[in-house]
Amino acid sequence: MKPTLSIDGPRLYASLQALGEIGAYEDPYSGLRGVCRLAFSAADGAGRRHVVAEMRAAGLEVTVDRIGNAFGRRRGTNDALRPVMMGSHIDSVATAGRFDGCLGVLAGLEVVRSLNDAKRETLRPVVVAFFSEEEGARFSTDMLGSAVATGRIPLERAYALRDPAGRSVKEELDAIGFRGDADERLTPPHAYLECHVEQGPVLRAANCDIGVVLGVQAICWHELLIIGKSAHAGTTPMSLRADAGVAAARINVRLREMVASGRFGAELRATMGVIAPHPGLVNVVPGRVVASVDIRNPDDGVLERAESELLLFYEEVAREEKVTITHRQTARTPFVPFADTVRARVDAAAEARGLWRQAIVSGAGHDAQEMARVCTAGMIFVPGEYDGISHNPRELSTPEQCANGGNVLLDVLLSFADEAEGA
Template sequence: MRINRDRLMDALEQLARIGAYEDAGFRGVRRLALTDEDAAARRLVIDWYKDAGLTVNTDAIGNTYADRPGKDNTLQPVMAGSHVDSVPTGGRFDGVLGVLSALETVRTLNDNNITTNHPLTIAFFTDEEGCRFGTDMLGSAVATGRIPLEKALRLTDADGRTVGEELERIGFNGPEPVNQRRPAAFVECHVEQGPILAREGFDLGVVTGVQGISWRRLTITGAAAHAGATPMNYRKDAGLAAARINVEIRRMCDSGDFGPDMRATMGVIRPEPGSVNVIPGRVVATVDLRNPDEKALEAAENALDQFIEKLAADAGLHITSEQTARTPPVAFDEKVQTVIAAVADDLGLKHRPIIAGAGHDAQEWSRLCPTAMIFTPGENDGISHNPRELSTPKQCGDAADALCNTILRLAGADA
């Protein structure tokens, strides 16, 4: 079974116009969760769902599900989906490739008058990125029971707006209760967001699992003072402390003490008062730690805590560390991986197993049902969260073909 690649690429192009922006000749998207742009993207996808004959429902956290009956509707549905929200500097494929390849699967089944044994559900989930309200995979985490709905609705953005208020404002505080969907299997198609598949010449990645992720917000308090009048040995420089933490997390990765796949990033550094001639008296910074091994991730968290405690004592600073997100490593279902690999072989697509370096909705659903992911390579070294993010029509089409045929096999209608 082959999907309609022109139709898939047309849908990707239409969705990319919502929240579009230009940067150095490249076109990206800015659709932060629960903004007007996110709402417009949601409505367009819902229109497509309805045009495909699907029954659409939205739950209380804004996750939106589109259901297609099967031959035996007493069976649990096979589900596929992803997200339509983006980071502030988003690309055109992150998340939406999974949403639209699932839609294209349904359209292809309609074209060929195929009804699967299991019913099908395709979906998009609220605030996968986490960059507005501080908790990634939010909708999926609520839907699968990791985060209570009441807690999620109280989360606030930088302007003090809550998730609950914004869901109501854009009209996506749906009537369906959360945490009631129990799929027979879940498959997510996604861009790799890294260089491995393209550099090694693979058409697809069969995702074996997701790295554990630990996010924390650091508040470093020293003393603001005159940059010229304060000798170096009298300073309580919050900016210097942030720099030392940044250097330390890189050293931790390079040391090998936490395994070969340890990754760490200080993605936010905000010095105050932010003046060229004032020593920073306060810095708010973030640290993102990732590792596919839970024990190694815990060891890295403990090592960073010890470093921060010693740094604060030695420099006469006050440093608080708040955990803002924590997800353990996830191992995906081997049987679903085997189906994806067999489909890729039948389609003549070169594939390899790969670990997901980023968090994904699939990791949340893996708690409830057999789950795996399909990665497609990207151009420009697989760059993502950037307007240079690019997967070619062939790459997108190959991934969608793989998703379509995987769903057919899991749902009991091999083609």
């Protein structure tokens, strides 16, 4: 069936550029304009106010819940039915581009605008949502807003989280005026749909327009505290050192080796993003290091095996380097499959529009994986240029790539928004 309605692709792209100016910075290394909207920062507050204003301009009724998640609601012809929700997040890492998260929110808003323009009503209400601190880049807990909304993380525990400067989620939500009064426990929608950039090279390399997302790979984060002995760099013989920096370096090199060896298959990802030695001076052997480990795999069993090997390696390094290594699991999610109905409808919509698509597992975590616990949920991926680079100012999806995602989102949204209860 040929679709009769389409979104306004240039309008969607212009809205991505406008939001990307909020929290923008000049990246001195790439010469590009990047985005830094860490959750609950002043820039995030400005971005939120901008999107809320756009929601209201599109006729949506906006509510904000106690963890700062924002929902813009469009009435249905049977307004008592559970809504269909489109969403994602607008917070970013410190060195981001303009697409991650924003596409899902602004494509949802563009779908609403297109329905408005066409005076197209839907049986069910339609909601556009953005969730708080999806990145975990500031408070070390990703998908925070959607995890609170779906009951995985209690509100008070979320409020108490602190950033490296010691500021709490609660204080920072207050500071930007986004600690709302709506109940943080979300009434599950009829369905949840999230359009997102792939953040990887697969779709672009295969020349595909749309990724039909099977699910989100399993993720494990460790925060490591390595304690050795700070000592004078010029005099202390190696045999008497307990160098926490060398211990961290050996773990980092091991992560690389675990991937390169292929003994966990081809899909293992392993990263040490945080390495903070103390005192961090040229002539002092680091006595203490805080470091992070991020490992991911589509297969729960493989990830478990990789984590087990890593735990043994921590012990080996601790013994050999005469340091203590303690770890805290700051994230652990199994593979999350998305609903068959969403996958089938995304596939059908792409086919009807003559788009090339392929099934894909998400390498990154997304709010949709939290929503999948409470309702029918799924995702639509669009390709990214430059090997799908993300969390980087170079992140780029073209106007056409974004429009394709927005159109498939529109089609799938309509299929869910017009079905009666139980359909």
